[in-house]
Amino acid sequence: MLTVIKNANIHAPxxxxxxxxxxxxxxxxxxxxxxxxxxSPLQAEVIDVQGTAVVPGLIDAHAHLTGGGGETGPASRVPxxxxxxxxxxxxxxxxxxxxxxxxxxxxQTLVTQAYGLREEGLSAWCHTGGYHVPLTTLTGSARGDIVxxxxxxxxxxxxxxxxxxxxxxxxxxxxxxxxxxxAGLMTGKAGILHCHMGDGERGLSLLEQAIATCxxxxxxxxxxxxxxxxxLFHEAVTLAxxxxxxxxxxxxxxxxxxxxxxxxxxxxxxxxxxxxERFTISSxxxxxxxxxxxxxxxxxxxxxxxxxxxETLASLVGAGVPLAEALMPxxxxxxxxxxxxxxxxxxxxxxxxxxxxxxxxxxxHVMARGAWHIRDGQVVRRGTYExxxxxxx
Numbered sequence: 001m002l003t004v005i006k007n008a009n010i011h012a013p014x015x016x017x018x019x020x021x022x023x024x025x026x027x028x029x030x031x032x033x034x035x036x037x038x039x040s041p042l043q044a045e046v047i048d049v050q051g052t053a054v055v056p057g058l059i060d061a062h063a064h065l066t067g068g069g070g071e072t073g074p075a076s077r078v079p080x081x082x083x084x085x086x087x088x089x090x091x092x093x094x095x096x097x098x099x100x101x102x103x104x105x106x107x108q109t110l111v112t113q114a115y116g117l118r119e120e121g122l123s124a125w126c127h128t129g130g131y132h133v134p135l136t137t138l139t140g141s142a143r144g145d146i147v148x149x150x151x152x153x154x155x156x157x158x159x160x161x162x163x164x165x166x167x168x169x170x171x172x173x174x175x176x177x178x179x180x181x182x183a184g185l186m187t188g189k190a191g192i193l194h195c196h197m198g199d200g201e202r203g204l205s206l207l208e209q210a211i212a213t214c215x216x217x218x219x220x221x222x223x224x225x226x227x228x229x230x231x232l233f234h235e236a237v238t239l240a241x242x243x244x245x246x247x248x249x250x251x252x253x254x255x256x257x258x259x260x261x262x263x264x265x266x267x268x269x270x271x272x273x274x275x276x277e278r279f280t281i282s283s284x285x286x287x288x289x290x291x292x293x294x295x296x297x298x299x300x301x302x303x304x305x306x307x308x309x310x311e312t313l314a315s316l317v318g319a320g321v322p323l324a325e326a327l328m329p330x331x332x333x334x335x336x337x338x339x340x341x342x343x344x345x346x347x348x349x350x351x352x353x354x355x356x357x358x359x360x361x362x363x364x365h366v367m368a369r370g371a372w373h374i375r376d377g378q379v380v381r382r383g384t385y386e387x388x389x390x391x392x393x
Contacts (some may be wrong), residue, residue, distance in 0.1 A: 106136050120381075237268075
């Protein structure tokens, strides 16, 4: 089956204008201004989107595929995420992480969950390790996991400046970064060290020390949750000048304070002269969103949702950011960081991951790997055990 999307206002994410897109199998085989003729025996599905925006599918670089949580006991563990939790938010590619609980949830279960999502039509990868040192691995080393396990592309989310971390020393931190970097060289994978940033007063000092004292490229060090408080965000603006990619979290309503929203973080980063091509936004989907007092007592609890990604995109456009620029932290920037060479852009030969947006930038249709998952805002392809489930807030 061929699919022809005609009269699309194509943002690849760079604006191309009105054109047409042809998909065969899982790839884009044509993108251009001239509408191609397709022979009738090929049974092409033709969709006229009448000038609405067609954009790359979103890449969520930080989600808890197996569920997060556990800080208040076994009953507080968040359930694993299901297929449509991603696709109805426009996410067509995802990277899974382990968080506080990297014991009852481990690399084995995370890799298996990534494989399961792949079988259901999503593009899925993961990191090895979790909050703590020694790292949770499958082969016995981070380097081995990245080299020998196809879905594993880096290490993370290793916790620093957080009372839940194992308080790694600089030497331990550098050794882990080296494992990730060398494995990336051996495989062509991202080979990054994805760092959970807590609210601790040390902030990004460990990353600053690492970059100042080692030969490992700055791009290997990838802090996330940089907008969780204002002091941390301002440190991240400075850190990014070394060449790091920095990742903001699209916190849901009620969980932004004492930080700033992902949209505001992007705007302030840009206004401060930051390299916007090295700024990414992820959801922390499936992860718990706890807040603690100075004695480590839980004061607030919530769950991350991938839905915050399209909401943040709409907020950026509403703030006057051109759609092409607003898309980058969710698409091309993430693909560049993670070395996902067929993701994050619309072009001939790229994977057929795309969204059709409505006039209000709401998601109308979602295609992942050449198959429709959302049509007219409705889920048409669900995960194996989703039938009858209500997904979302």
